[in-house]
Structures are given as C-alpha cells and as structure tokens.
Amino acid sequence: MKRFLGLFCILGAVASIQGCKMKNAGSVVEGDAASKVYVAPGKYDELYNFVSGGFNGQVSVYGLPSGRLLKIIPVFSVNPESGYGYSEESKPMLTTSQGFVPWDDQHHLALSQTNGEQDGRWLFANANNSPRIARIDLKSFRTAEILEIPNSAGNHSSPFITENTEYTIAGTRFSVPVGNEDVPVSSFKDNFKSTASFISIDKESGRMKIAFQIILPGMDLDLSRAGKGPSHGWFFFSTYNTEQAHTLLEVNASKKDKDYIVAVNWKKAEEYVKAGKGKKLKTSYVHNVWNEETHSAVSTKETEVITLDPAELKDLVYMIPCPKSPHGCDVDPSGEYIVGSGKLAALIPVFSFSKLQDAISKKQFEGEYHNIPVLDYTKVLYGEVQKPGLGPLHTEFDDKGNAYTSFFISSEIVKWNLKDLKILDRVPTFYSIGHLMVPGGDTRKPYGKYVMAYNKITKDRYLPTGPELAQSAQLYSIEGDKMKLLLDFPTVGEPHYAQAIPAEKVRDKSIKIFDIFKNKNPYVTMGEKNAKVTRKGNRVDVYMTAIRSHLNPDNIEGVFLGDTVYFHVTNLEQDWDIPHGFAIKHAASAELLIMPGETATLKYVPTRVGIVPFYCTDFCSALHQEMQGYLRVSPRGAKVPLKFGIGESVSAPTVAAAK
Amino acid sequence: MRKLSKLSKISIFIVIGCILTLYFLPMWRIELRAPQYPEGISMKIHINDVKGDVEIINGLNHYIGMKTIHKEDFKEFVYLPYILGAFMALGLVVLMWNRKLGYYCWTLLFILFGIAAMYDFWQWEYDYGHNLDPSAPIKVPGMAYQPPLIGYKKMLNFEALSQPDTGGWFFVMAGLILVLVSFFEWRKSKTEKI
Numbered sequence: 001m002k003r004f005l006g007l008f009c010i011l012g013a014v015a016s017i018q019g020c021k022m023k024n025a026g027s028v029v030e031g032d033a034a035s036k037v038y039v040a041p042g043k044y045d046e047l048y049n050f051v052s053g054g055f056n057g058q059v060s061v062y063g064l065p066s067g068r069l070l071k072i073i074p075v076f077s078v079n080p081e082s083g084y085g086y087s088e089e090s091k092p093m094l095t096t097s098q099g100f101v102p103w104d105d106q107h108h109l110a111l112s113q114t115n116g117e118q119d120g121r122w123l124f125a126n127a128n129n130s131p132r133i134a135r136i137d138l139k140s141f142r143t144a145e146i147l148e149i150p151n152s153a154g155n156h157s158s159p160f161i162t163e164n165t166e167y168t169i170a171g172t173r174f175s176v177p178v179g180n181e182d183v184p185v186s187s188f189k190d191n192f193k194s195t196a197s198f199i200s201i202d203k204e205s206g207r208m209k210i211a212f213q214i215i216l217p218g219m220d221l222d223l224s225r226a227g228k229g230p231s232h233g234w235f236f237f238s239t240y241n242t243e244q245a246h247t248l249l250e251v252n253a254s255k256k257d258k259d260y261i262v263a264v265n266w267k268k269a270e271e272y273v274k275a276g277k278g279k280k281l282k283t284s285y286v287h288n289v290w291n292e293e294t295h296s297a298v299s300t301k302e303t304e305v306i307t308l309d310p311a312e313l314k315d316l317v318y319m320i321p322c323p324k325s326p327h328g329c330d331v332d333p334s335g336e337y338i339v340g341s342g343k344l345a346a347l348i349p350v351f352s353f354s355k356l357q358d359a360i361s362k363k364q365f366e367g368e369y370h371n372i373p374v375l376d377y378t379k380v381l382y383g384e385v386q387k388p389g390l391g392p393l394h395t396e397f398d399d400k401g402n403a404y405t406s407f408f409i410s411s412e413i414v415k416w417n418l419k420d421l422k423i424l425d426r427v428p429t430f431y432s433i434g435h436l437m438v439p440g441g442d443t444r445k446p447y448g449k450y451v452m453a454y455n456k457i458t459k460d461r462y463l464p465t466g467p468e469l470a471q472s473a474q475l476y477s478i479e480g481d482k483m484k485l486l487l488d489f490p491t492v493g494e495p496h497y498a499q500a501i502p503a504e505k506v507r508d509k510s511i512k513i514f515d516i517f518k519n520k521n522p523y524v525t526m527g528e529k530n531a532k533v534t535r536k537g538n539r540v541d542v543y544m545t546a547i548r549s550h551l552n553p554d555n556i557e558g559v560f561l562g563d564t565v566y567f568h569v570t571n572l573e574q575d576w577d578i579p580h581g582f583a584i585k586h587a588a589s590a591e592l593l594i595m596p597g598e599t600a601t602l603k604y605v606p607t608r609v610g611i612v613p614f615y616c617t618d619f620c621s622a623l624h625q626e627m628q629g630y631l632r633v634s635p636r637g638a639k640v641p642l643k644f645g646i647g648e649s650v651s652a653p654t655v656a657a658a659k
Numbered sequence: 660m661r662k663l664s665k666l667s668k669i670s671i672f673i674v675i676g677c678i679l680t681l682y683f684l685p686m687w688r689i690e691l692r693a694p695q696y697p698e699g700i701s702m703k704i705h706i707n708d709v710k711g712d713v714e715i716i717n718g719l720n721h722y723i724g725m726k727t728i729h730k731e732d733f734k735e736f737v738y739l740p741y742i743l744g745a746f747m748a749l750g751l752v753v754l755m756w757n758r759k760l761g762y763y764c765w766t767l768l769f770i771l772f773g774i775a776a777m778y779d780f781w782q783w784e785y786d787y788g789h790n791l792d793p794s795a796p797i798k799v800p801g802m803a804y805q806p807p808l809i810g811y812k813k814m815l816n817f818e819a820l821s822q823p824d825t826g827g828w829f830f831v832m833a834g835l836i837l838v839l840v841s842f843f844e845w846r847k848s849k850t851e852k853i
Contacts, residue, residue: 575715
C-alpha cells in the first residue's frame with residue numbers, strides 16, 4: 001500500500017507540471033488608458049472617424065476616442081433600414097451602365113482638402129467591384145453623387161485626392177481590354193491595359209467629371225497618393241504584376257525582384273488635354289446625382305472619355321522601381337518623401353521627390369517598360385528602412401516627422417523617423433493589421449495624437465459568435481515616444497482605409513431638417529389638405545403626408561389586383577430628429593425612412609385580395625403606435641369606388657358589398 | 660415751480676428711446692424644455708408678431724388639444740404699435756406743455772397701460788391653457804396648460820420659463836425712470852413749498 005502511495009505521489013507531481021507556456025499577447029493595456037477614451041454620457045467625441053465598410057459596401061462613422069458607432073452611411077449597397085436603393089427616388093443612385101447593382105465592396109476614403117488641410121465638406125469613397133466613386137455630403141451625411149468609371153475593373157487605387165480637391169483618382173487593379181473586349185484571357189500582354197482616371201471636382205458643387213484617363217500598360221495598380229506641397233501636380237501609384245500574369249498571380253506575379261511606383265505628372269496631362277493631345281474614346285458609363293431639393297437621384301448616361309497615351313506623350317509618366325509587389329505608396333506631409341511598401345520585401349524604400357525631379361532632368365533611366373522610362377532606383381532613393389518587420393502594407397504620418405507603417409504578417413505597427421530612417425518603436429496589433437490611420441495623417445497638416453489599426457482577424461479578442469467574427473479597430477496614443485494601446489472595438493463590415501477629422505470641422509454644419517418649402521419632389525404633398533389618391537390606368541399614386549401622429553390618408557379603397565401602387569410619403573415635420581417611417585404588409589421591398597421635409601416613394605404591388613395595413617416604423621411620438629392605416633385590395637373588376645381619407649371623411653359606415 | 664426740471668425733460672427722451680426699442684426687439688419670451696428637447700424651444704413675442712419655434716410648439720400642442728398659435732389671431736399685434744406710438748407722442752406734448760402735472764399723468768398712464776398689458780397677456784395665456792379641444796389625444800383630468808405669467812412652471816414633461824425679453828426690459832426701465840423721476844420731482848416741489 002505504501003508503495004502505491006509513493007507511485008501516486010510521483011504521478012501527481014508529474015501531472016502538476018504544466019510545461020513552458022508561450023507568452024500570451026492578451027492584454028497589453030497599461031496605465032490610464034480608460035480615462036483617455038472615456039467620453040462621458042452626453043459629451044461629444046473629439047473626432048469623427050469615417051471607416052470604409054469593405055464588403056458591406058457602406059461607410060461607417062465612429063466617434064474617437066470612444067469608438068462609439070454614430071452612423072452607417074449607405075453608399076454602394078442597398079440599405080433596407082432607410083429605403084436606400086428601394087425607394088423610387090434612390091434607385092438611380094445604384095444604377096450602372098449594366099443596370100441596377102445592389103452591392104459593392106468599399107475600400108478607401110478621402111476627405112476633401114483645401115491647401116492640403118481637411119475642410120470637412122465632402123467624403124469620397126470607392127467601389128472596388130463595379131468601379132465607381134461616390135461623394136458623400138458632410139452636411140447631410142448622405143451619398144450625394146456616384147460616378148461610374150469606364151475602362152476599369154477593380155477600382156482599388158481610389159479615391160485618393162489632390163491637396164485642393166482638384167482631382168480624385170481611380171486606378172485599375174484588374175487590367176482589362178480597352179476597346180475590343182471579347183479577347184482570349186491569354187492575350188493579356190497584347191490587349192490588356194490598366195487605366196488611371198483623373199476625376200475633376202467642381203470647387204463649389206463638388207460635382208465629379210472624368211477629366212481624362214491615362215492608358216497604362218497592363219499591370220495591377222494597387223494604391224495611390226497625390227503629391228503635396230512641392231510634389232503637388234504629381235500622382236503616385238504602386239503596382240504589382242508587372243510580370244503581366246493572368247493566372248496564378250500568387251506565384252506568377254511575385255517573380256520580379258522589383259515592380260514599380262508609377263509617377264504621373266498630372267499638370268502635364270492637363271496641358272496635353274488642353275492642347276488637344278487626348279483621344280476621345282467611345283464607352284459607356286453613368287453619372288448619378290442626388291438632388292436635395294427634389295429628394296431624388298437622376299442617372300445620366302455618358303458615352304465618351306478623353307484618353308492619354310504615355311507611350312506617345314513624353315514627360316507624362318515615369319516608373320520608379322520598387323521592391324517586391326508594393327502595396328502602399330504614401331507621401332509624407334512635406335511632400336518630399338514617397339514611401340513604397342513592398343508586401344514581400346524585407347525593407348521599406350523611401351524615395352525623394354527632389355531626387356526624382358533631378359533624375360528626370362538628367363535622364364537617369366535604367367530602361368523602359370512598354371515605352372515608359374524606368375528611373376534608376378539608386379538615383380531616386382532617399383534611403384531604406386532596414387528590417388522593419390514582415391509584410392509592410394501602409395504608412396501614415398504624424399506632425400512630428402515620424403512615419404507609422406502597418407505590417408500584416410508580423411501583425412504590428414512600426415514607428416520610424418523620416419529623416420534618419422531609424423526604427424523608434426513597435427506595438428502588436430490583434431491581429432493582422434491592414435490599413436492604419438493617423439487623423440489627418442495623409443494631409444500636409446496631420447492632427448496626430450492617435451494612430452488607428454484596422455485589423456482583419458479578431459479570433460479570441462471578443463466573445464465568440466460562430467464561425468463569422470467581427471473585424472476590429474484599435475486606438476493607440478502616439479503623444480509620447482512610445483505608442484500605447486488605448487482601446488479595441490469591433491467594427492461592422494471589413495474596415496480598410498479610414499479618415500478622421502476634428503469634430504468641429506463638421507459638427508456645426510450638420511443640417512437638422514430639410515426645408516419643406518424647398519421640397520421640389522414632383523410627388524410632394526404640401527400640407528394635409530393636398531393629400532389624395534389618383535388613378536391612371538393600373539397605376540395608383542398615393543400622395544400621403546406624415547405628421548405626428550397620423551398618416552393622411554389612412555383609409556384607402558378602390559385598389560385592385562394588378563394595380564401598381566406608389567406611396568409618395570411627405571414628412572411634414574420641421575422639427576429636429578422627427579423622421580417618420582412607412583411600411584406596408586408584404587411589400588416586396590423595404591421600408592421608407594423619411595426625414596423632416598422630405599418626400600420618398602415606395603412601390604407596392606398587391607398580390608392578394610384583402611385588407612393591407614400600413615404604419616409608421618420610426619417611433620416618432622407618444623401616439624406613434626396609433627400612426628397606422630388600411631389599404632383595401634379588391635379583385636380586378638370589383639365595383640369598389642376609389643375612396644380615401646382620414647377621420648370624419650371615412651368614418652361613415654358603409655353597407656357591406658353584397659356577394 | 661410747476662415747470663419741468665432739466666432732468667425730467669431729459670428723461671422724456673430716454674423713456675421714448677426705451678419704448679422705441681420695442682419696435683425692433685422682442686418684449687417677452689417663453690422658453691420650454693423637455694426631455695425630448697434638450698436644446699430647448701422658445702417663443703418670442705414682439706409688439707406686432709410672435710416668432711421663434713412657434714410651428715414646433717403648435718405641432719406639440721395638438722396632443723393636448725391646445726389651439727394653434729397664429730399671428731393673425733391677435734388684434735393686439737395691430738394696435739400695440741399705434742398705442743405705443745401715441746404714448747411717445749404724448750411724451751412730446753408733456754415736454755412742450757412743460758408742466759409737472761403732465762409728467763405725472765404720463766407716468767400714471769404708463770403704469771395703467773403696463774397693468775392692462777399684463778392682464779391681457781394673462782387672459783391670453785388662460786384662454787390657451789384652458790380652452791382645450793375635447794377630442795385631444797392626451798387628456799389629463801384637472802390639468803390646464805396655462806404658462807406662467809412670469810417665472811417658472813412645470814407642466815407634464817415640459818418646464819416653462821416666462822420672462823421679459825430685451826425690449827421688455829427696456830420697457831420696465833422706462834417705467835422705473837418715470838416713477839423715480841416723478842417721485843423726485845414731487846419731493847422737490849414739496850420741499851420748495853416749505
């Protein structure tokens with residue numbers, strides 16, 4: 001027995017040894033992080049953070065430093081919650097040259113700038129899948145305009161802007177044939193082109209227009225940035241697949257030691273266009289513009305673009321060799337340094353704009369790529385950041401001459417100095433950071449203070465929610481020498497690039513209502529006296545008003561199977577934060593959410609005989625639940641007269657129709 | 660000495676100046692605040708108009724069956740500018756007549772007018788607060804919605820604050836000047852007699 005006891009003791013001792021454990025990255029928050037991100041109830045955040053929604057196609061707005069979600073702005077995807085893409089007025093916004101497209105993949109954002117500083121007027125957003133650029137009005141936080149980009153696919157290097165919002169850019173990630181499109185995929189080298197579209201922006205209205213397209217050799221344009229300060233007038237694009245592979249790019253587009261950063265002299269391009277050197281190319285694309293007075297969008301077909309060929313037009317485009325499939329190509333606040341981030345490179349090259357100008361004037365070329373001069377790498381290089389990390393993707397800048405680069409593979413942010421290229425600090429991100437963002441870090445005047453990480457993988461960071469997990473954002477303080485993690489919060493969609501702007505640049509311009517007297521919607525109902533129902537053939541138009549707490553008319557009869565009913569609902573309120581909603585049973589679409597002073601239209605096709613209730617969906621008042629009504633749908637040919645009203649006008653009992 | 664002193668003569672111009680401000684500045688304001696209206700809503704009463712968030716207030720008042728407020732419903736807005744104009748003209752008459760008696764009468768008239776105006780305002784508030792539509796959605800037994808004549812009052816979810824606005828304060832100042840100057844003149848004439 002004693003022997004057994006001894007054995008048990010040994011077994012127990014062995015079992016209690018747990019072996020060495022890997023260090024867990026779980027919690028690295030220290031000190032007073034909580035007080036730095038605590039925004040007391042009722043207090044406002046310091047910054048608006050506009051975050052791309054990735055595969056949800058929308059733009060989300062968070063407050064910083066709290067990380068509170070303020071709004072999701074519908075941009076490229078339908079949004080049943082507000083009726084965006086469902087109401088008759090908003091359907092044209094999502095129309096393309098190939099019909100209605102209800103979804104897209106939204107990657108990058110750019111706030112409008114004046115003299116290289118954020119001006120808080122507009123936010124530009126790209127659609128990656130069906131190439132488009134949207135302009136969001138920051139007075140209404142609504143999508144004001146969507147422009148389709150022809151001769152493009154995979155609109156990834158977009159919508160970066162110039163320092164006075166002269167242009168926003170659209171560059172093709174997928175090269176595609178331009179002109180004759182029905183060609184073998186294997187004819188990539190002969191037929192496929194990449195294009196860089198320069199979209200001019202009207203200084204007053206913000207209206208976009210494709211000014212010209214530069215037709216480049218077939219390759220993948222990845223990201224881009226405009227020059228600023230001394231380099232204003234230039235645009236830089238990173239490229240990969242200069243190998244021109246059309247299959248298994250994972251291997252075939254990683255062969256060359258260096259790809260390129262494409263440097264475009266857009267001031268020169270403007271001169272060529274003015275001199276008539278551009279070629280007009282027939283194509284088709286649409287331009288969708290929202291009108292805040294008619295509360296509706298108009299989609300216009302365009303048929304032509306001006307193209308420029310850099311193989312013919314000299315001094316327009318130069319190629320800067322850049323190691324290993326560069327992703328980010330970011331320009332520092334001074335406009336002198338261009339940082340290329342080779343995804344597969346073990347260093348970060350920093351190019352000098354003044355050296356670039358020098359090399360161009362001295363013609364220090366090492367060859368040509370499809371008739372475009374390739375500059376000598378060593379002649380344009382300012383220096384290399386050695387051993388920064390694995391998988392560099394993007395670089396942002398603070399106001400103190402430092403750069404912050406995100407590393408996907410080693411999952412970290414690395415801070416380094418622009419002058420001596422020395423690494424100063426590194427912090428882990430949880431996990432696999434994509435983009436990063438310093439407020440104003442892409443402008444001439446960074447706001448600094450914070451750096452945000454937008455992460456692709458969250459795994460164990462939050463309570464599990466099945467196989468599909470959230471992506472995340474992480475907020476770090478960069479006020480001291482060392483970066484400090486302050487906050488970690490899940491995001492909606494997949495965040496790619498983001499922008500942040502001091503709240504006071506946007507806050508006070510935010511509108512509260514739409515002036516009903518400026519409502520020029522053709523179906524507006526100006527006052528309850530004008531509420532009515534009209535019939536024209538099988539089309540029934542309901543001119544309905546909504547005001548606390550009734551819809552007028554709320555009793556409608558004389559509608560038949562086979563009719564198409566349009567509910568044009570006008571919200572008569574002129575008070576802040578009193579939207580009304582409208583929904584009708586079994587409508588094969590969504591609800592309407594109508595802001596004060598606005599008119600919106602829901603198309604409804606009855607499918608069954610009976611009484612169909614409709615109601616207000618936005619809890620508007622104490623008597624919101626009473627805000628409801630009935631539509632009677634009768635069989636085709638039934639002798640039910642058109643009748644509508646509210647209150648006394650429809651209160652008299654009617655004899656039930658004899659069978 | 661039954662003639663006006665220099666002080667009285669100057670005060671006539673100051674009083675007229677004070678009254679003139681009412682043609683530009685609101686005389687009274689009623690402020691409302693509720694949980695749903697953290698930013699507050701207010702109504703500004705001028706001698707010839709009612710301004711501010713009147714439409715919002717009208718929108719809310721339908722719940723309790725209060726009449727909607729419209730400028731056209733107040734004959735006061737037509738008369739007031741004339742009454743005040745006449746009062747100012749009377750001031751000039753007092754000045755030319757140059758008798759203390761005239762000044763005393765002018766002061767008395769001003770006070771009577773002030774009292775009448777406040778009574779009218781109270782009646783107006785009473786009417787709006789009590790004459791409610793019997794088919795109103797919200798009926799609270801025994802509840803009236805008469806705003807305070809002056810000061811603070813809580814009515815259901817609303818807090819109301821009623822007080823003179825800038826023009827109103829000028830009007831009060833005019834009254835104070837009239838009373839003080841009259842008192843001063845009366846005492847002076849009494850001591851002179853002795």
